[in-house]
Amino acid sequence: MIKKYQGRKNEKSTLKTKNKEEKKMTVLQKTGLAYYDAHYPHHNRPLWMNFLKLVRKMKPDVFVFGGDNMNMDAVDHWMEDHKKVRQMEGKRVLAEYEGFKKEMLNPLEKALPKGCRKIWLDGNHEAWMELAIDKNPNGEGYWEVENNLHLKERGWETYKYGEYAKVGKILFIHGQYTNQGHAKKTVNVYEKNVVYGHDHAPQLFTKITPVENEPHTGMSLPCGCEMNPHFMRNRPHAWVNGFLVFYFTKKIFSLFPVTSIFDGKFIAPSGKRY
Numbered sequence: 663m664i665k666k667y668q669g670r671k672n673e674k675s676t677l678k679t680k681n682k683e684e685k686k687m688t689v690l691q692k693t694g695l696a697y698y699d700a701h702y703p704h705h706n707r708p709l710w711m712n713f714l715k716l717v718r719k720m721k722p723d724v725f726v727f728g729g730d731n732m733n734m735d736a737v738d739h740w741m742e743d744h745k746k747v748r749q750m751e752g753k754r755v756l757a758e759y760e761g762f763k764k765e766m767l768n769p770l771e772k773a774l775p776k777g778c779r780k781i782w783l784d785g786n787h788e789a790w791m792e793l794a795i796d797k798n799p800n801g802e803g804y805w806e807v808e809n810n811l812h813l814k815e816r817g818w819e820t821y822k823y824g825e826y827a828k829v830g831k832i833l834f835i836h837g838q839y840t841n842q843g844h845a846k847k848t849v850n851v852y853e854k855n856v857v858y859g860h861d862h863a864p865q866l867f868t869k870i871t872p873v874e875n876e877p878h879t880g881m882s883l884p885c886g887c888e889m890n891p892h893f894m895r896n897r898p899h900a901w902v903n904g905f906l907v908f909y910f911t912k913k914i915f916s917l918f919p920v921t922s923i924f925d926g927k928f929i930a931p932s933g934k935r936y
């Protein structure tokens with residue numbers, strides 16, 4: 663049956679409902695930023711300084727510090743196992759924690775708006791600290807991330823390596839697969855929308871299940887560390903510097919990975935240059 667034209671009155675009321683819906687969505691829409699694999703003190707300093715400017719500008723509702731935030735040079739088990747005594751010289755657990763607070767954590771917390779949900783993920787490098795304590799139990803009570811950074815007291819939600827944080831429809835993990843198709847592997851294992859780092863290189867894979875056609879996206883993020891830190895020993899790799907800007911509601915989300923190719927400079931999704 664063809665519906666009879668009801669005139670401008672109905673059009674107006676449809677428009678009104680639509681605007682109301684859009685307004686409701688905008689109210690519920692939130693902004694997030696995620697920064698992965700900084701590997702302090704091997705972080706890309708110019709990028710970090712520019713990123714802080716973006717944090718101040720965007721005032722995110724959620725911030726995800728995605729793991730390998732610190733490199734944990736003082737307990738580098740590879741260096742220890744290979745008896746690299748010279749490279750280990752002068753590395754101290756306490757100095758690394760203090761440096762990280764001064765250069766990264768304190769300025770970040772100052773830049774984040776009040777009420778921002780702060781999510782801290784341990785990466786495999788933070789997990790090294792537990793391995794070091796297993797080897798040297800004298801460090802128990804002194805060397806742990808929590809006992810030095812006091813993240814919970816600072817208002818951070820903290821997640822151990824392997825755990826996930828949920829933000830709307832997205833799971834944030836540090837990441838664990840390093841095969842060529844790591845995004846595909848991650849989606850196949852989690853069967854959810856997953857954002858992760860660990861590989862230091864962007865990658866995207868989407869799978870749509872036949873059940874209710876629900877799509878699951880896996881996105882690997884660029885990293886916040888130097889491109890050739892000592893532990894890479896000049897090996898070739900596919901790393902890219904950058905971070906993630908994302909917007910989300912309860913039901914939908916959009917992910918905008920931002921890459922920085924030169925000297926820590928980047929163009930934000932808004933088009934503003936940093």
Ligand SMILES: [Fe+2]
Pocket residue numbers: 699701730785860861862
């Ligand atoms: Fe990493």
